[in-house]
Amino acid sequence: MHPNPAVFAPLLLASLAFFVWSLYRKLSLIALGRPGYTFRGIGEGLREMLLYAFVQKRVLHKFFGLNHLVIFWACMVLVFVNVEFVVSGVFPAARLSALPDALYVPIRFLSDIMSALTLAAIVIALVRRTFFPPYPEARSFESYLILLLIAVHMIAFFGVSAAEIARGEERAAAFMPVASFFGEFLADLTPKHIGATFNFYWWLHAGALLSFITVLIPFTKHLHVFTAIANCFLHTGIKPNTQLPEVFEAGRTFGVGQVDRFTVKDLFDPFACTKCGRCQQVCPANITGKPLNPRQVVNDIKVNLLANGPLLKRGGVPTLPLIGDGGPGSVSEEAIWACTSCGACMEACPVFIEHLPKVVGMRRHLVEMEARFPEELLNLFENMEQRSNPWGIAPGERTKWASLLEVKPFARGETEYLLYVGCAGSFDSRSKQVTVNLATILDAAGVSWGILGKDEKCCGDSLRRLGNEYVFDRMARENAALFRERGVTKVITQCPHCFTTLKNDYRQYGIELEVIHHAELIRQLLAEGRLKLDRRVSDLGKIILHDSCYLGRHNDVYEAPREVVAAVTGAAPAEFDRAREDSFCCGAGGGRMWMEEQTGTRINLNRVTEALAKHPDTICVACPYCMTMFEDGLKDKQAGQTRVKDIAEVVAEGMRPVQ
Template structure:
């Protein structure tokens, strides 16, 4: 049953025109971004796109993801039915029933079942939006309009085919169980005497809903239906655990203060956001009442791009500021609240990279506007003057060696450089971890040495805080020193040093074999070089995943293996663990900043740990050590001990 094409064709052309114009108007703005190579390794990119975009791997990994996946897969299958519907409206002679029965009948069965699944999933999504939205702002008119249009499409589909079956025109009626049920209901209703009119009404209801959907799609947040798939194709193939390097030259702009200084992929990110709220619900800053909302940051970048797009395409200055207050601007408080833990990026189903964008805006604030939290001034001065956060004299770096026979690193003689790091060298509590690790390396017969007073800070904190100029200086000095010393293998106890030496320094041409002490200790136990006859008596233990060891570098099992070897049993996990672990609050330079708003992040994590009723909280990071010990003091739970995995293993050996 097809109404007159002379009415439908003009409506279709208008809808297609609005759709094409909307797509061009928005997608063409991506070109105002700077260049970035995301075309390498196309084969792997295609596989990853199939896995994450079409396979919905990240979507179904979280609660309620199955429902969204059903809508997505139904949308793909029903492209066949909707494509045929549009063709049928223009060329009535073109119809699926012209296909061979062996293809037509199974296809109609599939479309009937999938349409029912889509209708049910849409109803569930609508109820969820009303009763329990993923985040408070999720109840939007736009969301209900889209869900409503999809529901109308499904209902009209069943109404149309049900009426046709009731009229005796359903060639595949026995293969369309849902439509057949609808046909029975129509025959038993007052509409039985006007089935032709019912079919006509449902056809036009389907047509109007489909044409409105097409026209509305590129002009709404649901543009992500078109952009999310290529965004998965252009994702970073490696972990997004580092930042792009800046080149310093006279007249060059640093950081990002205008939306067109982001790369084209950053701008594609902003158009690909599904606004699912997963990043928002994972962000430790947002959860504890800070002004940061990762979803909001991406949304404001999109609003800024759309608002400034015409000016930027014509070489004019933008009207909306990227950093500031108001619509289309990212608040400074949000930019400085980020711990760079990466939870937002881990949760995002379409691989939006929130953290690099935030760091690039920090770079502008630090390097061009010299506008940053006051407490960072001392940090930057100490780093530049004495290459450590406290400004302590470099000669103090070796004080932890007083009771040990520690040798300097010698190229060709020493296997590992033990890169102690600032916390392991200067912080009184973390010196105990340094000593424990040194003793374990000696006991296992590992060949290792240190740089002593020549060791400098790796620069992790200043880079994540946006002081790329200082980081560049520190990195170049370290790279020159490492090459001069002939260093190729490094063991660290700090995940921030580990990640920086392993990932960031590659941008400076330094390829190192970097291993975290948890990985090395695990290997030494496995090889029998560290033998434990008696388990360490630590009581009930719970383990906290370091963001920079876990999410940023995929090291999850090694510290747990060390604890299991030392205590005889695996540590308990907190509710949020491994790639979903909650940050301690110290990353991204936040270790050196105060929390003036909301609840302290470390308190949130400490309270989560205490729900396991542990005697010992095990960590693998000096920052985490400090944050947990401070948090335990704040909640008056000093009876609970905090131990690094090296200390746990050392206690087991002493036992």
């Protein structure tokens, strides 16, 4: 006997009404966000949704993602069964059994197998979450409730199907091995007891389904069943290599000091978060004991929005501070300043949550609206404003590295490339050696290049990532005007921070530059035969290559440094355990180059320790910041036997004649 529709129908309608109201109450708060989202188009959105939401490409980047894929696709297949369950609960005659066998039997077979796979996957997930959680807080009541309710859902499905098979009402029984197995246990019961069993499991199934509708989806992270798919469809494709600009006018508010200052996309992200913990597992600040946890930052934004959103919709004043030590819903200043802008969190996130722009937005508020930032940044900001470099050295000193070389100024129509030396390449004693070697390489290859000399200014990378957008904006405008005036269209950089800023950030200022990092250019010169090597380099011993975050993860330049090392030494460099898109930050990005680490262990020591485990003779880098951090780390580790060399220095070794 089928349960009474007069009982189920009102429960279903009430649940659906509550579901819609709950989602509207939450998701309507997203509209409080500012504009700033650019949709890439329906075609691109559908492609990304298919690849990342349904094929789950990023989820499968980790081995356990396979278990999630099983649960996800089982639920997709079982949608048909649940739709039938709901419809037949209201209209008992509307059942899948009305379909012809060619359709009905495969559906029942898939339902049976997928339900069994889901149960197995749930057991694995429960074991993993209990004994091998991705992070300690993953052992939460909410997570266990979700897994157990899914399990109850599957058990109820088998109970209903087994009862139907025992009553002889399931014509696809021969193709439902798992349900048939359970059906054998009911075969000896009386029709009355079988009917009671059917009703019990039917209502258990109904209870589980209605609980999903009224509780789990609206009030737990399981909302991501819908929002994560939408986020994959809507994601901008923006890498962490640039930030949204600001318009500086009197009376405007800058940065993000309260939750409605985030963009609409920023406010949608927290509802898409699956709380998988992958972002915090790769965050260098979190790994080394800093208070920054990307997952928690995103969750705090959601908590803050839910607390303050209704007040803000009515024109009220928020009561829970976004920045500060207000507990859940507030992000501490120490956490905000701990970020290295490496972008590992965004690379790891399976549903394209953009953590970095949120942190930079809050930094902007602290710097531009409250002048509240770590004291050690005061000299940096003053030096940048007054002398356009972090050290505050006179601009006339920018060309001292070239005192023994014949270096020409860049000339419109005569010079092909501008060598943008950068602040480190101009002033840092160690990086100046790299600049000299790079200049030598360019001359040997017959490249037409020149410099701006004392007219060169800092690109402003650290300023933008630290939230001092006002000074960055001024610098970027001045640089863009200078490039136009001099006729600069092609730029060579040795610093990935200069590389990504000139290539990506400066587009916002109406100037499109063809920017090439020296690792890419050297690879090109070697491939074209323009750069000749006099010998194979073997005296550097075992070389291990470090991927700079700003060159690799931010701009997808991974192969060029490896190919250069292989061409010079005759062998591919050794790899870190964490390499390429999984590379671990040196600790200097996001302006952290100019700040001390007061909490936890030093990020560069974590990376140096990983390098030393491979017993290298030489650590090869392609970034002056990485150079500094590795050399400092090796000194702290008293590992003087290991050297640090830039790509250009390795190539220069190969250009020296055989003695």
